[in-house]
Amino acid sequence: MKTSAEQAYEFIRTEILASRFPSGSRLPEEKIAAQLDISRTPVRDALRRLHSDGLIDLTANSGARVASWSAVELMEMSELRALLESFAVGLAARKINAGELANLVQLCDEMEAALSVDKVDLDVISANNVTFHRSVANAAGNSRLTANLESLWTFPLMVRKFALFGDDRLKRSLDHHREITTALHAGDPQWAEAIMRTHILAARAYDAALVSDPQLSENGQSQIAS
Amino acid sequence: MKTSAEQAYEFIRTEILASRFPSGSRLPEEKIAAQLDISRTPVRDALRRLHSDGLIDLTANSGARVASWSAVELMEMSELRALLESFAVGLAARKINAGELANLVQLCDEMEAALSVDKVDLDVISANNVTFHRSVANAAGNSRLTANLESLWTFPLMVRKFALFGDDRLKRSLDHHREITTALHAGDPQWAEAIMRTHILAARAYDAALVSDPQLSENGQSQIAS
DNA sequence: GAAGCTGTAATTGTATACGAAATCATAGAT
DNA sequence: ATCTATGATTTCGTATACAATTACAGCTTC
Known part of the structure; x- marks a missing residue:
């Protein structure tokens, strides 16, 4: 069985690539966690990973947004x-x-x-x-x-x-x-x-x-x- | 004031670059957290960041080790x-x-x-x-x-x-x-x-x-x- | 002595709780 | 009407607790 963090990572990544999470939109940890029926902790892990992939932007105390490119x-x-x-x-x-x-x-x-x-x-x-x-x-x-x-x-x-x-x-x-x-x-x-x-x-x-x-x-x- | 996660990141990074955390050595979350008098959560954040920097290797359920290069x-x-x-x-x-x-x-x-x-x-x-x-x-x-x-x-x-x-x-x-x-x-x-x-x-x-x-x-x- | 097994300790993965910061909507002033 | 201020709400940062997995020492067996 996959870990929750992995599950969250793949879910968010898929949604972004399919543009179901539109470019620039916010990605609140709690809502995603609720959607997958897991806690915020693995979601945070996934978001950090996606950030290093360049797929999302992170702002301190403000959270994650889907990246957009000029x-x-x-x-x-x-x-x-x-x-x-x-x-x-x-x-x-x-x-x-x-x-x-x-x-x-x-x-x-x-x-x-x-x-x-x-x-x-x-x-x-x-x-x-x-x-x-x-x-x-x-x-x-x-x-x-x-x-x-x-x-x-x-x-x-x-x-x-x-x-x-x-x-x-x-x-x-x-x-x-x-x-x-x-x-x-x-x-x-x-x-x-x-x-x-x-x-x-x-x-x-x-x-x-x-x-x-x-x-x-x-x-x-x-x-x-x- | 810096966040605890930032503090942990800079601390671990400095120790690795100074070779005080030797190449290949393990980096237990709890010990580092105790050393900085913070909890494991920000330490985990720091370790994920260092992983994407290529400074440490992460193995599932086994934790972080300082990277070594052939x-x-x-x-x-x-x-x-x-x-x-x-x-x-x-x-x-x-x-x-x-x-x-x-x-x-x-x-x-x-x-x-x-x-x-x-x-x-x-x-x-x-x-x-x-x-x-x-x-x-x-x-x-x-x-x-x-x-x-x-x-x-x-x-x-x-x-x-x-x-x-x-x-x-x-x-x-x-x-x-x-x-x-x-x-x-x-x-x-x-x-x-x-x-x-x-x-x-x-x-x-x-x-x-x-x-x-x-x-x-x-x-x-x-x-x-x- | 070496290889395999087993139980305990150490460590990670995840959930949950709470304080702090940012966001948003509303009300008031210009 | 637009802008600013303020309070409520949302959301994040961190601490802590517990379950699940792994690592390791000591034992057994050959």
Whole structure:
């Protein structure tokens, strides 16, 4: 059986990622505790963890709020991702093994299958997308690098429903994944780094347009809406 | 007045960095709480924070231990630092202002003063060293980048007493700082990135020799000693 | 002597209680 | 009508109690 703290962590995280706890909203310990029928103590633990994940802001004596990011911060995060993931894929190209490669190929296959049918399965694509990037980072064999990337993969999960919808961007993104896999198979670090950087900066350009769109913003300060 | 949680955090962190809580040793909540005359609750908070800082390991139902790093992990951390800080200093070279530059110059002056006298003041040099790197990262203007670097600056603080002692490495390190400042003043991102990378990889080479030295290792597995 | 078992002590996980600080709604002043 | 002040309410910070789990010493067994 899972601990109450773990349960609270997963619950709050899921609700935030699903935007059922909207960006900027308060997260009172007692209410969440009551909702899960546990006490405040494990909820506090969960909130601290989520804070270090960057998902919530904590203010002394005032409690937790779901984090919100400005357009500038989103740009910063994408730049970091481009830097770290291109570095990671370069390392991976030098040392990836057959099993890891086969895994990446399968993830690509599944994503393309989820796209090729009439009804696009965004849940599968989104989940596999994160798994793909995580697998590449793991293949680089630098655990701290992976840890630093983890928080940067969280945000795309939140906006995927906007970012991936109704566009040929999705097909292009899957093509990128396929090409990254090919470059890794070829053991070509420079190629791998270039296509990974392309992949992330292409997404950044789209996200930027998204965030500056007032329709999707919470207010004029261009923050990510619920 | 500081909160008890903050007090516990700073206390434990200080003791770890001073190696009075040796690497690998257990950190029982109750004993620390008794030592500070507070309850376990704020101590738990502090331990969770230190865990996300990477300073301690947490095991379910078994508690906290001071983290220890293998030689491989130290190498990984240095590689990450080289990547992130050279990126940061490149950004900084494009946008740093006069006030920030003057601050860096003063830090260099103070470090050189602490070295030039007969008795080397390692405390001043160590403190200014971290401040210098933090200031450069701040000048880059990417808050998430700074946050990711923060945990990577922690380790050098722990081993400084070994790493900086009895060597001309110290003078070379201060020369690097001076040259980084000069490159920033010139607004030359490539120069700045190159000298920053040099600075960090030079330290890495020294750390590697240090860690593989069994005299300074806790055991044959080449971990950092207390 | 080494390996496995067992019971006690130590330690963590969680619940609950209370004082302190912040928030919010209401009333009054400009 | 807007702003400010004030009291009630909410919420957090911390202490404490108890249950659940783990660690360790001493014993047994081979």
